[in-house]
Amino acid sequence: MQNLYEVVDQFRLTTSTGTYIIREPIGWDKVNFVLKRDSIYHGVDFEFSDGSVQLSFSEVSGISYILSDLNKFGNDANIILQFGPLIENVFRADYEGYLDLNSPYRKTYNSLDCNVKRKTLDDKIQTRFETPVTLTSQKTIDGTLMTEMASIVLPLHSKAIIEKFILNEETPNQPYEMEFPRDEQREYFFQADFTSATTNEIDTAGTNAFGVFKANPVENDKWDWNLKSNGRFTIDIQLKTRLSVYLRPKKGVGRPGRILSWDYQWFLVHDNGGIITRYSVGDRISGYTEDHDLWIEWSGSRNTFKDGLPYLDLVVGDKLYLYGRFSYDGDRNWSSDKIGTHMLKQIVKMEGRTESKPSTTEAYLIHEVGDRIVKSISDNKGYIKSNLLGRPDIGYSAMGQSAKMAVTGGYQIRNFSKEKRPVIVSLKDFIESLNAMRCIGAAYEMDSEGNYYYRIERFDYFYRDVEIMTITNSVRDYYEEMDLDFVFNEVEIGYNKYPEDEVTTLDEFNTKHSYITPIASYKKKLSQLSKFIASGYAIELTRRKKFADTEMDSWKYDEDNFVITLNQSGSDWVPEKDESFVSPITGVISPETSYNIRLSPKRMLQAWAKLLNTGLVFKKSFELVKNTFFSKNGDLTTQFNAGETSNIGDPDKLLTTEKADVMLGELDRFDRIFAPEKITFKAALSIEEITDIKRCLQNLDTTGRNYGYIRVRDNEGSYHAGYPISIQYNPVSEMTTLVLRKKYAILGDQFDCTAYSDWNFSQFEAATGLSPEIEQCKFNDFN
Numbered sequence: 147m148q149n150l151y152e153v154v155d156q157f158r159l160t161t162s163t164g165t166y167i168i169r170e171p172i173g174w175d176k177v178n179f180v181l182k183r184d185s186i187y188h189g190v191d192f193e194f195s196d197g198s199v200q201l202s203f204s205e206v207s208g209i210s211y212i213l214s215d216l217n218k219f220g221n222d223a224n225i226i227l228q229f230g231p232l233i234e235n236v237f238r239a240d241y242e243g244y245l246d247l248n249s250p251y252r253k254t255y256n257s258l259d260c261n262v263k264r265k266t267l268d269d270k271i272q273t274r275f276e277t278p279v280t281l282t283s284q285k286t287i288d289g290t291l292m293t294e295m296a297s298i299v300l301p302l303h304s305k306a307i308i309e310k311f312i313l314n315e316e317t318p319n320q321p322y323e324m325e326f327p328r329d330e331q332r333e334y335f336f337q338a339d340f341t342s343a344t345t346n347e348i349d350t351a352g353t354n355a356f357g358v359f360k361a362n363p364v365e366n367d368k369w370d371w372n373l374k375s376n377g378r379f380t381i382d383i384q385l386k387t388r389l390s391v392y393l394r395p396k397k398g399v400g401r402p403g404r405i406l407s408w409d410y411q412w413f414l415v416h417d418n419g420g421i422i423t424r425y426s427v428g429d430r431i432s433g434y435t436e437d438h439d440l441w442i443e444w445s446g447s448r449n450t451f452k453d454g455l456p457y458l459d460l461v462v463g464d465k466l467y468l469y470g471r472f473s474y475d476g477d478r479n480w481s482s483d484k485i486g487t488h489m490l491k492q493i494v495k496m497e498g499r500t501e502s503k504p505s506t507t508e509a510y511l512i513h514e515v516g517d518r519i520v521k522s523i524s525d526n527k528g529y530i531k532s533n534l535l536g537r538p539d540i541g542y543s544a545m546g547q548s549a550k551m552a553v554t555g556g557y558q559i560r561n562f563s564k565e566k567r568p569v570i571v572s573l574k575d576f577i578e579s580l581n582a583m584r585c586i587g588a589a590y591e592m593d594s595e596g597n598y599y600y601r602i603e604r605f606d607y608f609y610r611d612v613e614i615m616t617i618t619n620s621v622r623d624y625y626e627e628m629d630l631d632f633v634f635n636e637v638e639i640g641y642n643k644y645p646e647d648e649v650t651t652l653d654e655f656n657t658k659h660s661y662i663t664p665i666a667s668y669k670k671k672l673s674q675l676s677k678f679i680a681s682g683y684a685i686e687l688t689r690r691k692k693f694a695d696t697e698m699d700s701w702k703y704d705e706d707n708f709v710i711t712l713n714q715s716g717s718d719w720v721p722e723k724d725e726s727f728v729s730p731i732t733g734v735i736s737p738e739t740s741y742n743i744r745l746s747p748k749r750m751l752q753a754w755a756k757l758l759n760t761g762l763v764f765k766k767s768f769e770l771v772k773n774t775f776f777s778k779n780g781d782l783t784t785q786f787n788a789g790e791t792s793n794i795g796d797p798d799k800l801l802t803t804e805k806a807d808v809m810l811g812e813l814d815r816f817d818r819i820f821a822p823e824k825i826t827f828k829a830a831l832s833i834e835e836i837t838d839i840k841r842c843l844q845n846l847d848t849t850g851r852n853y854g855y856i857r858v859r860d861n862e863g864s865y866h867a868g869y870p871i872s873i874q875y876n877p878v879s880e881m882t883t884l885v886l887r888k889k890y891a892i893l894g895d896q897f898d899c900t901a902y903s904d905w906n907f908s909q910f911e912a913a914t915g916l917s918p919e920i921e922q923c924k925f926n927d928f929n
Contacts, residue, residue, distance in 0.1 A: 156237060159208040160226040161215045168211075171227075172202035172257075179836060181843065181873035183887075185631065187581070188608040189589025189601065190843040190853075190870070191268055192240070199243075201227075202259045209258050212245065221247045227262050230596070231837075238596040240840075242266060267528045267598035268590050274523040275574045281510055281518055282568040288525040295518050298719050300509040300552060300710065302559065304501035305686035306736035307650050309377065312345035313338065313494040321488035324358045325394070327481070334485050335359045336387070336412075336470035338492050340370060347650045348496070350374050358485045364415050364422070369465040371496070374690065376461045379498030383427050385412060386445040386491035389472060393438045393480035402438045403480030408473065409433075412446055415467040416458060425451055427468070438480065445491070462503060468494065499736065502690050508564045509554040509710065511719075512580075513540065519573045520600050532602040534586065547604075547792040548584050550712040552719065553678065556703035559688045571707055575677040577602075579709065582639065582674035583745055584794060585753045591845045601845065604794070605757060609819050609869050612854035614842045616865070617884075620830040624860050629824040629887060633761030634672040635665035637771070639754070640747035643706060644681040646777070651683040653735050655804055657777035659747040663762060664769040664810070674754065678709040682741035685710070711742050726790050733781030733803070743784055744792070747776070748804045752795030755814035761822055763890065767811035780805025823888040825868045827858060831882040836875045843870065855889050867891070 157174075159166050177199050183190050203209045215223040223245070230240040243262040251260035277287060284292050326334075339356035340346075350372040363369070389410060395402035409432035416423040428446010451458050460466075472485075510518075513535040520528045536542030537549045557567035580586050580602070587605040590598050601607075640658035645651040658675065679685075684703055691701045711722040724737045726744065731737035751758075751771075758771075773780070786799040793799055795814045810816050842851045855867045868886025875882045 155229065155231055157207070158228040158237070158239075159211055160228070161211045162218065162224070163211070163214065166208060166211055168203075168208040169206040171207045172204065173200055174229075175877060177877070179840075179873075179875040179877065181840070181870060183608075183869075183871045184588070187577070187589070188587035188605050190608070191590055192840055192844070199262050200259065201262050202257050204257050209256070212258055213253075216247065223247055226265065236594065236596065238592060266590070267524055267600070270524050271520070271528070271573065271590075271600065276572050277523055278570045278572050279519045279522045280568045280570050281515065282564055283522070286522045286525045290526050292521060292526060295510065295514065297508045297510055297564070298552065299506050300554065300712075301718075301720055302505050302507055302685065302689055303721065303723070303739060304375075304504060304689070305682045305741060306499050306501050306739045307375070307683065307686060308735060309347045309375075309498055309500050309650055310345050311343060311348050311351050311371070311494065311496040313340060313343045313492055315339075315342060315489075315492050321388075321486055322356055322358060323390075323484065323486040325482050325484045326360065328483065331360060332475060333360075333362075333471065333473040334483075335361065335363055336472070336487050337363060337368070337370070338385070338468055338489065338494065343494075347648070348373075356487075356489060358487055363467045363469045364417065367465075368467070369417075370468050371464075371466040373460045373462055373464040373466075375500040375502040377498035377500030378457050378459050379496055380449070380457045381414070381451070382447075382449045382493070382495040383414060383468065384445075384447040384491065384493040385427060385489070386443075387412075387470065388443045388488040388490055389441070390484075390486040390488075391440040391472070391474070392484040392486075393476060394482045394484060395438065396479045396481045399479045401478050403476050403478045404436045404438060405440050406436065406475040406477065407432065407434050408440065408475075410442060410444055410470070410472045412444075412468070412470040414448060415469075416460075417465040417467070418461070419463060423452070440474075443490075457498075460498070501739070502686070505559075505561065505689050505692065507554045507558045507561070508569075509552040509558065510569065511537075511549075512551040512553060512709075513537065513546075513549060515553045515571060516576055516580075516600075516602060519571060519576055523573060528598055528600055530600045530602055531591070533607075534584070534603050547794055548580075550714075550719075550722070550792070552710050552712055554708050554710065556688050556701065556706050556708070559685060559708065560692050560701065560704070567704075569707060570705075575707065579676040579678040582641075582676040583678075583680075583709075583750055583753065585674075585757055589845075606819060608853045609855075610853045612851050613867070614839060614851045614854040614856050615835065616857040616859075617829050617831070618859045621859060621861075622828050624825070624827040624858070626866075626888070627824050627826070629820070629822045630668065630670070630761075631887075632757055632820065633665060633668055633822055634670050634758065635663050635668060636671040637661040637663065637751065637754075637758070638671060638673040638675065639750050640675060640777075641680060642675045642677055643679050643684075643703075644777070645683045645687065648683070648687070651681075651687075651778065653733070653779045653781075654681055654683045655734060655746050655779040655782040656680040656682070656742055657747065657779070658775075659751070659773060659777075659780075659804070660775035661751065661771050661773055661808075663758070663771050664765045665761060672754070672758070674750065676709070676750075678707050679703065680709050680742040680745045682739075684708070685741055709742070709745065711744055726787055726792075728785040728787055732783045734779065743782075746782060746784070746804060748802055748806075748808075749794075749796070751808070752802075752814065755795045756817050756819060759810070759813055759816055759818040760820045760890070762810055762816075763818060763821055765810055767809065767816050769810050770807045771810065771813065772807045773805050776805045818890040820869070821888045821890045824871065825858065825866055825886040825888055826884070828881060828883050829858070830880050831875065832880060833875075833877060836873075836882065839870070839873065856884070856886060858884075858886070 225245040228239040228242050230238045243264045246261040337354045340354045352370045393403040411430040412427040414425045427448040517530045534546045536546045555569040587608045589601045591601045644657045688703045712719045713722045783803040785801045786793045845852045855869050857867045867889040871885045
């Protein structure tokens with residue numbers, strides 16, 4: 147019987163009857179250790195071979211335990227092999243795999259040969275990366291119970307929207323005639339033809355057809371506008387009409403009928419909850435005749451209202467009616483009234499900045515969303531850690547730079563029940579959206595109890611300016627080559643979805659941008675488009691389609707997910723507006739009602755600056771990343787407040803215009819981590835050295851070297867540093883092949899930039915005879 151606490155590395159076999167310490171299976175010594183850095187998300191993962199190894203189990207390596215389960219359960223036996231060190235009496239599984247009894251295995255009287263497949267959090271996450279997760283579900287994907295996920299009730303303010311209605315017809319339309327049997331009513335009403343409006347952005351503008359009616363439109367509730375939002379509207383009405391009236395005589399009955407006194411007028415009526423205000427459009431005209439027919443032509447206009455003001459203040463529920471009225475007195479005998487009307491000119495222009503009532507939505511804080519997804523797809527065996535997304539109230543030491551964000555869905559914004567219409571998010575959409583917005587990295591790390599978790603941070607968290615070790619001995623086959631992984635000549639950044647067709651959203655800024663970099667000889671495009679919607683207009687248009695009003699109507703954003711940046715008001719969370727920015731913000735309507743200003747495409751580009759700068763090492767700091775396309779609004783101009791701390795990619799809090807080109811010196815001060823080169827070499831490393839590197843690249847080192855770089859001496863005796871991309875170690879030969887991403891370093895002595903600290907770029911560009919080494923200076927070294 148082995149003493150558990152005397153073993154440094156252990157193999158453990160877990161079956162239905164328990165966990166057993168066994169000897170090393172035959173074949174384990176031929177397994178290579180492989181380190182791989184994720185090419186997209188920068189985290190480092192260790193594997194043993196390619197994840198599937200052929201091993202032979204004998205009496206000392208647990209064959210009796212295996213056969214016992216095999217005889218009970220057949221191929222469905224769930225047998226786990228683990229390998230790892232015992233550290234301070236705690237076993238940590240560096241490798242976990244299951245015996246693949248469904249692939250061919252060979253059994254003799256004293257051994258069993260079979261494949262063992264790797265079983266890690268990585269494997270489960272990768273196979274379920276695109277699996278949709280229902281955030282309100284209290285079961286994992288595999289059916290294990292989970293506690294209910296906490297949500298927040300997030301108040302949503304109204305984003306101001308400019309709404310327009312334009313009916314503009316200068317040319318006559320066809321006349322309209324209708325004959326009415328004679329009765330005691332001597333009153334007729336006319337309405338304009340709203341069906342021919344060229345612009346109708348007011349959600350509940352009527353579509354009344356041109357015609358003659360006996361019923362008063364107000365009394366008949368035949369409105370032209372029924373307001374669903376509050377707003378101050380300018381209204382310009384210009385009309386020209388022709389009216390004909392004919393009293394058809396009764397055959398053989400006395401003298402024909404006569405029209406005596408008459409009057410004709412058009413009105414705009416404002417109904418404010420039953421309080422009626424009538425505004426005349428043009429002048430009332432009247433007259434007297436003793437004929438059986440009448441022909442008149444009239445024109446009129448109106449653009450001022452109460453107290454002579456050029457606007458009307460309208461609120462939700464208000465109704466507007468635009469109509470004409472004709473009345474007359476008559477005598478003698480006639481059988482019917484033949485009324486004809488002809489609209490010679492109709493111009494109706496209405497425009498207002500509208501806001502709707504505040505509402506609420508069920509939402510989920512960004513850290514909790516990521517954590518819930520990982521727990522669900524890992525059957526509650528994994529979780530996330532993230533200083534970027536973490537908050538003090540959930541155990542982190544500080545508020546993360548991207549912690550103040552929440553996720554909600556279109557159905558939730560419309561106030562559907564979260565039980566009937568829950569938020570559904572895949573890890574793929576979560577990670578890819580967060581990456582587009584914040585340029586993140588992710589890795590699988592292990593806690594002190596041997597449990598894996600998913601680390602999410604800014605990408606540079608995984609490339610720290612600390613040395614892991616220097617390799618000098620037995621270095622061979624050293625060479626350097628170009629590293630094109632982060633060399634881009636084009637950048638597409640922003641959002642997959644935003645309002646594109648609505649004219650009212652022309653100043654929407656959270657859309658999509660395209661850029662070209664100074665790279666001229668290599669073609670590669672970086673495309674980073676968030677699946678999460680950040681458009682303030684999309685949020686507002688969805689709010690205005692609330693469930694209570696349109697329960698049976700579907701809406702184009704119903705099944706989409708939205709991200710909303712937040713502020714704290716006491717213990718409550720509220721959406722961030724313009725509080726974090728210097729006033730005034732320009733280039734957008736009503737910045738004080740905006741959403742997600744800090745998530746604009748230009749600020750997304752800034753978040754990617756340090757990575758983009760890698761491929762631009764050989765370019766000058768005054769060269770440009772040029773904007774070649776922006777959808778909708780490129781005029782938004784913002785600047786962070788001096789005290790802002792979540793200014794990712796914008797350390798100097800520069801004045802930022804969305805559509806403007808960017809000097810490289812303004813892209814995060816042209817700061818770089820890598821040079822666009824790779825270093826490949828072989829070296830003889832011991833298992834202790836490999837273990838040391840492994841611990842540093844799994845965030846387990848306690849001496850401050852986590853996620854650092856390795857220095858190596860080249861064939862000429864010079865030292866170079868780089869961050870490991872891949873390491874392949876053969877435990878038999880102890881020969882290791884390493885590929886490093888070369889660390890950026892300024893060649894030669896550091897140039898003294900302080901002598902030029904009061905210069906601006908105009909002086910720099912105009913000067914002659916300067917040392918080329920001035921290119922070592924960064925943008926913030928100048929005035």
